[in-house]
Amino acid sequence: MMEPIMNKNEYTYYLVGNVDDFTERLGRVVRLGNEEIAIFKTTDGHIYALENKSPGPRGGTIAEGIISGDVLFDPICDWKISLTDGQVLDPDTGQVRTYPVQVHVEEVRVGLLKNGREISHE
Template identity: 80%
Template sequence: MEPILNSNEYTYYLVGHVDDFPERLGRVVRLGKEVIAVFKTTDGQIYALENKSPGPRGGTIAEGMISGEVLFDPICDWKISLTDGQVLDPDTGQVRAYPVQVLGNEVRIGLLTKEGGLFHE
């Protein structure tokens, strides 16, 4: 896996093209040890969250459905913000959100540069 773009904080990796991601459904991508659920909204925005349910039963979130910028956790039906991974009231919790860049038709996900060494295989 080769880094595509580097900023001061994040190194961005190509994970696919816009058309690879269906609207309102999740798709799992792997960047080294990171397992990430990528979602595309009906208005074409793309978001990336850690593919791990914040609920007490665990599980993954890629099978969740989205409405607007909210993901419905498929395990416990909690609402999770796609923008920052925060669980919405009345529940609490958070999943890691990753920055996304869309350049032309290419989708890239950013990993913290200081962690970059962990993600090269």
């Protein structure tokens, strides 16, 4: 079940690097508290943050996945995952938790909910 869209004021944003710190089409893992987050930059410059956990039956991480457009190819089971909302694309099913990203003056910040609840969709 998806969470409702949250108000931006419900998040605390944490600096995770500069835009140039992220290589296009490759993931980079950052830790924010207990969260392990995979950050991806697309060839058009958009930056996305997803939980670094494969939704596939074998588990694993997704940071080693390859990006094509706004789709991540899961490195373990080759499932296609939308970077925009974390949804696994047909014919497979599942979802990866996503985190809001803010880019301001080349600084990249990732948002975590202030009350600590997990989110499944921004």
